[in-house]
Amino acid sequence: MTGPVPVLMYHAVAREPNALTRDLSVSPEQFAEQMETVRGLGLTPVTTAGLAAHWRTPSGSALPPDPVLITFDDGYEGVHRYALPVLARHGFPATLFVSTGWIRGDHDTGGALDTMLDWDQVRSLAAGGVEIGGHSHTHPQLDQLDDDALWSELVRCRDVVAGELGARPASFAYPYGYSSRRVRARVRRAGFAQALAVGNGLARRGQGPYALQRLTVRRSTTAEEFERLVQGRAITRNFARDRALTKGYAVVRRARQVRRKAIAARV
Template identity: 75%
Template sequence: MSRQAVPILMYHSVATAPSDLTRELSVAPEAFREQMAQLGDLGCTPLTTADLARHWRRDAPLPPRPVLITFDDGYEGVHRHALPVLAEHGFASTLFVSTGWIRGEHEGGGALDTMLDWDQVRALAAAGTEIGGHSHTHPQLDQLADEELWFELLRCKEIIGAELGAAPASFAYPYGYSSHRVRRTVREAGFAQSLAVGNALALRRQGPYALRRVTVRRGTGAEEFERLVRGRAIARTFARDRALTKGYAVVRRARQVRRKAMRSRV
């Protein structure tokens, strides 16, 4: 069984002037270009999410220095700024779209910045980007009742299939939050693998529905980016994030218990 750790890079917006709501999780186009050049200089081989899962399911050897480049939500800058750079290097990537945020007939509002439209999503797919699901309205899935959870997954899958002609195989949890129930439902909805966050390297033993990623932000400099790709000092880099996540997890569990109690009274 493969024990090789793989860095899965999580991007959001690639923008010169992102909205205040997306700024921290955005990267400047110049920084993205430099980071992709770094991957090339390090001899990395970018894979799609489906590619990685396929290798691990078959226990097949991975290519030299594998890495995944992933984008969440579906911001317009992925087409405007990231696609030309990926094409220049011949790099594979995966885009996880929240279908209710993508501009067009399925749009339901709530997006945090300018989003892709479906023609742009199709252009990315045609260029070799894997298109995965990221729910319909981008909720915290583990806080939803079963009926709402199924709606978010199936509506997302249905729209992507209708727009692109093929159902998505991969999924990413909004906010990175999941639970055993959510992971089971994602599998039962027909997704073959799914990504969390965790800010750690991905390992086969994490299972296909809980693969971890590392966050690339606006403040990620060249030295830190190389450490992330090489898997060095990741725990120290994200120590503050882990502390905040643990604290918020207590609040979220309390909310979930309260909601279950309210539903049981109905």
Template identity: 70%
Template sequence: MYHAIGHRTAEATHGLSVSPDAFAEQLELLGERGFTPLTTAQLGDAWRSGGGRPLPRRPVLITFDDGYEGVHRHALPVLAKHGFASTLFVSTGWLRGPYDEGGALDTMLDWDQVRELAAAGMEIGGHTHTHPQLDQLDDDRLRHETIRCRDIVGDELGALPVSFAYPYGYSSRRVRRTVRAAGFAQSLAVGNALALPRQGPYALQRVTVRRSTGIEEFERLIEGRSIARNFAKDRALTKGYAVVRRARRVGSLIRRAGG
């Protein structure tokens, strides 16, 4: 899971960004190790086929969240060099253009660039409209965020998106049901673990690549080594915050019922 790719990024995105040189080195390593990148839709199709569409040798997903401009400027040439597939999950209300509602953390793609990425073979998936914490929304706002995003991508690209990624990785059973009802066939969380069929198509996990991820750590991650140790702090914080988030949601429901 990547976010911004750039030499210099905004302070808000810097920790989750990757420099163009580091990104190029990481993709070079994927090629050297014989990995075959595929889109999120291709993974979902293969797992749903029950073996009818076998996965390629050493499959890997390369995904980008939010829709930062550096994906077009820096990532696309490297992906094209290697012939690698990938998926971009866009927050439609953050992208530059007629639907921009503000709130973006850094320089974003515009729709011409998104169309160029799609024409180059990159899958374009949904990442909500305004990038909220979905599990904290009421049902109407939750539906709006997923359907608005779906419809804008469909209008701009001529085909509805089939893959989705949860902002911040946060979801719940209610969120996953809503995403499925909006027509998305699979969705990605974070989790910082390898994706496995038993996670189900609406809670597939990913591994975060950060500014601080050196090439030796990246090698361990793609080989599936030391993932639990590398992200032990992240997992502990996630579990603790999940309790807080559930309490917030229950408190919100009680306040609305009392009002």
């Protein structure tokens, strides 16, 4: 039985990120160095579907001894330009969670924060061993939507990915990490077999397949911090602070809703 697994959460990989995506981006050099660290520590990347399948039926599929997940949210163009060649060089699988209405092309609803992938690039990533998961259609806070709007966000996303790639997405990531019991139930009903939150802890089987936690990698994450993060050693230190943040969170979010445009810049 596999113990806790680090699930790395990336967003943009960019040389010159804009102000909206900067904090949660990494530079191409940073990403390449971090993948060297993953290799150097002897960790073996697996896909989200691979991890969840093993945790669902441990006897049904094997996992390497020290698995790690490399995930990207939203669908920024630099994931193809900069990350894919590095992943290919190492033979590392990864997972990309696309907000389908942000990807350039026929389904584009506008509202993306920076230059996004187009569908040819998404297909090229899939061909290169990247699992393509869903991240809603227009990237709303799903727990704030009424039932119809929530369902539409999930089904549009699922059907656009299926239409563009020829297979339904199996994994989902909640925009901003926000979910609720209702959201998780709908994600499951829409056919997603597992979903990732944000957290700032290691993913554990006991979290259940619809609330697996991830670790945020930022532009400010140093090489030393990354090494601790990916080994699950940077977490205890931040735990108290993150709990305090969660407690004050309801108040913070009410204030944020007034500044909805500004929050769009957050994740």
